Amino acid sequence: MNHTMLDTRTAPAASARGLTRSYGRGDTLVPALRGVDLDLPRGRFTAIMGPSGSGKSTLMHCLAGLDQPTSGTVTVAGRSLESLDDDQLTTFRREQLGFVFQAFNLLPMLTAEQNILLPLELAGRRADRERFTRLVETLGLADRLRHRPSELSGGQQQRVAIARALVTGPAVVFADEPTGNLDSETSAEVLGLLRTSVRELGQTVVMVTHELDAAAYADDVVVLADGAVRAHLVDPDADQLVATLRGER
Numbered sequence: 630m631n632h633t634m635l636d637t638r639t640a641p642a643a644s645a646r647g648l649t650r651s652y653g654r655g656d657t658l659v660p661a662l663r664g665v666d667l668d669l670p671r672g673r674f675t676a677i678m679g680p681s682g683s684g685k686s687t688l689m690h691c692l693a694g695l696d697q698p699t700s701g702t703v704t705v706a707g708r709s710l711e712s713l714d715d716d717q718l719t720t721f722r723r724e725q726l727g728f729v730f731q732a733f734n735l736l737p738m739l740t741a742e743q744n745i746l747l748p749l750e751l752a753g754r755r756a757d758r759e760r761f762t763r764l765v766e767t768l769g770l771a772d773r774l775r776h777r778p779s780e781l782s783g784g785q786q787q788r789v790a791i792a793r794a795l796v797t798g799p800a801v802v803f804a805d806e807p808t809g810n811l812d813s814e815t816s817a818e819v820l821g822l823l824r825t826s827v828r829e830l831g832q833t834v835v836m837v838t839h840e841l842d843a844a845a846y847a848d849d850v851v852v853l854a855d856g857a858v859r860a861h862l863v864d865p866d867a868d869q870l871v872a873t874l875r876g877e878r
């Protein structure tokens with residue numbers, strides 16, 4: 630196997646170089662990404678923003694090994710994704726990445742606890758009971774573990790999905806519009822928990838969102854426009870973020 634020698638303590642959690650992704654061809658060619666260079670630092674909560682169609686989901690899918698770029702490279706946790714075959718990529722995703730989607734994607738016949746532990750089960754790993762307990766307590770799920778998804782509220786289901794994403798201690802957690810199906814109060818709770826996972830558990834979270842309120846929970850904001858990075862803002866204040874989204878800076 631091809632190991633890239635990178636210092637994983639200081640290397641970015643994920644990076645892209647010259648990333649392009651086009652859909653279709655000829656007259657119907659859609660260039661979703663037109664050459665993205667990006668470094669996402671470890672231990673930060675980064676929001677990816679931009680108008681509908683600007684390439685947010687495509688970028689996230691390429692960074693997470695769910696979609697293959699047309700050209701360019703993606704490196705996550707020190708591994709070049711293009712060097713991995715399908716099986717290696719599946720294993721890599723299972724062991725190194727966590728996912729939180731708008732539709733919570735829990736398995737209905739499993740309890741909350743079983744859903745949370747599923748990634749470990751699939752990887753043939755034992756649960757670290759201490760980590761598991763800390764996780765479910767941090768996420769306020771300790772008294773919901775025996776419930777099935779249908780017996781939980783939307784916010785509780787998304788908290789279970791977050792616990793499932795975090796249980797392996799992944800290099801990066803990717804979240805695509807994680808509050809898209811939640812009311813504003815529950816959204817605030819879920820976003821606060823994602824931030825807590827960064828602050829207190831040292832996780833790296835990359836979240837796609839088109840909501841300013843959601844991005845306000847992030848440390849950094851990558852603004853996309855027409856398939857390219859318009860800005861990578863570090864600790865922006867609200868005025869700076871709004872001005873950048875309006876295209877004023």
Ligand SMILES: Nc1ncnc2c1ncn2[C@@H]1O[C@H](COP(=O)(O)OP(=O)(O)O)[C@@H](O)[C@H]1O
Nearest residue numbers: 652653659661680681682683684685686687688
């Ligand atoms: N599977 C696909 N087939 C064809 N075009 C696509 C596909 N997925 C996305 N696109 C196009 O690529 C562009 C970027 O899409 P997307 O990454 O979903 O943007 P966003 O998430 O910012 O709304 C859009 O023009 C979209 O229509």
Ligand SMILES: [Mg+2]
Nearest residue numbers: 682685686687
């Ligand atoms: Mg999208």
